[in-house]
Amino acid sequence: MEGPDRRFSFRGRTHSARDGETLLSALARDRLPLVHRSIQYHRPQGPFCGIGHCTGCLVRVNDRPNVRACRYEPAPGDIITTENAWPSPNWDAYATIGFLTPGGVDSLHGLRRPAFATRLFQRMVRRLAGTGAPPTDAAARAIAAPAVERSTEVVVVGAGASGRPVISALVARGVSPIVLDRALRAPPLDGGELFPATTAVFLPPPSETGARPFTVLAFREPAQGVRIRARSVVVATGSYDASLLFGGNDRPGVVSADAALSLAAPPRRPPFRRAVVVGGGPRAARVLETLGPAVEAVVAPGEIRPEVVRVANEHGVLLYPRSLLIRAAGRRYVRSVHLEARGGGVRTTIGCDAVILAHRRIPHAQLFFQAGAAMEWRPGVAAYGPRVLASGATSVPGLFATGSAAAILPSEAARHAETVADAVVRGAPSNDPARAPAEVPTELLGYYRELLRTPGHGRWTACPCVDVLVKEVENAVRAGYRGIEVIKRYSSLGTGICQGRYCLPDALLLLSLLEGRPPNEVGYITQRPPVVPTPLAALAALPAEPAAEAAP
């Protein structure tokens, strides 16, 4: 649907968004905007993930706090402001907290004395903590919507590259699934019933009895509760571009490949001119194919694959294989990156206006974990995914996986969709062999072993949502604490808005090095519901359910 530009107010000035454009895209016409400061030290923080998980683009919309600009399409008349920075995110007086505490604030041991000042400290810390002001009643009323409750045979979560073939295959077998897709504007389907802009947030283990053992909780933007009971669930949530540890890794201009590709999708012009792409595999090649003219250099932790070299040569892009990415520098925005050739080699500085992380994609596996599916370590990406049989069946009867969340390669997707649809309709075959994806272990652990010899790395940010420094993790290990679960509680790492999606995968590698044991032995990360922050209004609108957990 084509419509007139939607005019909205951002920080008191009128802007306009084209139809189908998110707030972030509207603000990022020329360059990535700086709308947010980090929560504790007020470092400038830019849009990072581009898919609605991180804190980099949080703004206040019509008195609703912490709205992700990358997941919000402005409506005419919206009043949008920034949060937690004074007078503005560009010039934030609170940044003095960072200057005054160059070694970080020790909230575990600090501010205990003198005892008479306790109340003063607490008031001060409370005032500084938190992001936006609390919402107003009007904001809550504006987003409230009646809930949707349904009962069906099959739910498919994800209508992307791997979900669509499964949906078609199910329709061909006479099953019309309910499809939940997170994209704000998902293209229509050939069959099935599509819930667009709808995120599945909770898939508890199936109940032991009943024809429809699964309950999928979801919400449709902005705050409509959705609850679906189903006999089977196919999860095709795909994967996402991971973060990387280095100095300034959340500085405005550092973005994931997910964000870069969505912000620069044609016909848009990329909001950068001279980007450094990090990674030497297929994802880096994809970024180069789309954004080649705006790329200055490719930096890879390991080797750079021939397909990347080929595209890079077409665009005259410089190549830096086997390089440590040490720091993204610049007063507010990224202006350069500092590299060191691995093995203690030459140091290089590359001028740039963006750093695009395309070095590893890890599965969106939270729903599998919640449902109680057996998980396995994926050495190729140093992350966990569901254990999947050839038919796509997981260890939970009725729960199936396909696509990259299940380590299915794009080239296998179409064939796997048919297999999964058969298993969903007829039940998983009894002679269902285990899938053993042949994966080359990632070199990332060796990379980090070298990188973390860099002096001053303790002040790098290990968790951008909560502003946890690498040295806080190191201190926890030094104090004798072991394992990701306890380190998370000791340092608060992974307890922010992204729920550890971006920091915990690297924290596993960091801990592996500090504790001297393989990364898959430092523990698993509990994936608590909801998968994505969910408005209380959406949950409150759901009708009370007969207590499945009731005492007998």
Add this chain to the structure above:
Amino acid sequence: MTFARDSYRSVVVGAGIVGLFTAYHLAREGGGPVLVIDRGFLSSGSSGRNGGGVRQQWETRATVRLAREAVAAYRRFGREFGFNIWFRQTGYLFLAENAAELARLRSVHALVTSEGLSSQVLDADGVARFVEGIAPGASVGGTYLASDGTLYPFPAIWGVHEAAKSLGVEVDLGVEALGVEVRNGRVAGVLTSNGAVTAATVVNAAGGWSGEFSRRAGLEVPNVATRHEILATEATKPFLDPMVVRASDGLYFSQSMRGEVIGGVAVPHRPGTARGQGSSPTFLGAMARALVGLLPRLGALEVLRAWSGFYDDTPDGFPVIGEDPRLPGFVHANGFGGHGFMLAPATSRRVALSVLGQPTDLDPAQFSPVRFLGPAAPATAERLQLG
């Protein structure tokens, strides 16, 4: 991994706040060497899963007194243990939805006041002053005690853990207590997943798993583990000072130092630990309805995560403290019904004293391990359970 010694004076089962405080006091009172074992990691049980509330408003005098001691201990905690637990005394506000509930709260107020604590009775307007944005008619009044408060549980665990270790207590994690070794009718040692150790005393501080451990030792106990769920929202600037509790449906919530709203509400659960410490859609819905019904603007706030833990419930709501006369050497420090964090600083020294065979000032009718064995139910009960 092996234990550092073959033989200990005492083995404490459970490295939660109750077990660690007990071990700390045992070491201080000369009851060492002490070994603490826990089946999980530090803070994996209820001590790492609670809402951090610490209150002195109770229905029985014995609990009020213990809680008042605990509050004093938490005020000193930062100086004594070196960790900042962010103990913020901004009060507990109990809400009444009707006149009958208000009458019940008034009797709590009378008891608390008679113990020298300055509790206040509030009318509906008084409640609205503390809870900005409360829905009209949601409450007819309530009681407020300013010296109640909230704390951040994790640093309290690290603090007591490190203090106990510096007194020579050995803490071994990932070790499960499988049973006790009995010789001549008394405890002679503890069987663990890591082998057997000799010990004259075993302290059962296993929280939600304490009933199971007592039964493994052959002791019939009425402790029941009950799962309770809790959630945290995204963080905002401060708008709510007290912990708010509504006894009618067990709703409780506060805003943490970090700005998150943290709280829970009662939903029915099957008893036992079998379902694990996960969450349910039933709870998420019930909690959202309760919160938004009371404070409509919270509808625009987002839930970040939900989790659950176990209350170790007893029939009369009092904990079980002291040596079990049926099995000398077996000492209980359990049955806290979700209030281990609130009471542990006060009860743990008394547990340590009973390990050392010294008398305590606790009324056996309320705290003894065998009070449930007689034909008559215990005379008093503590029913102000949630929040």
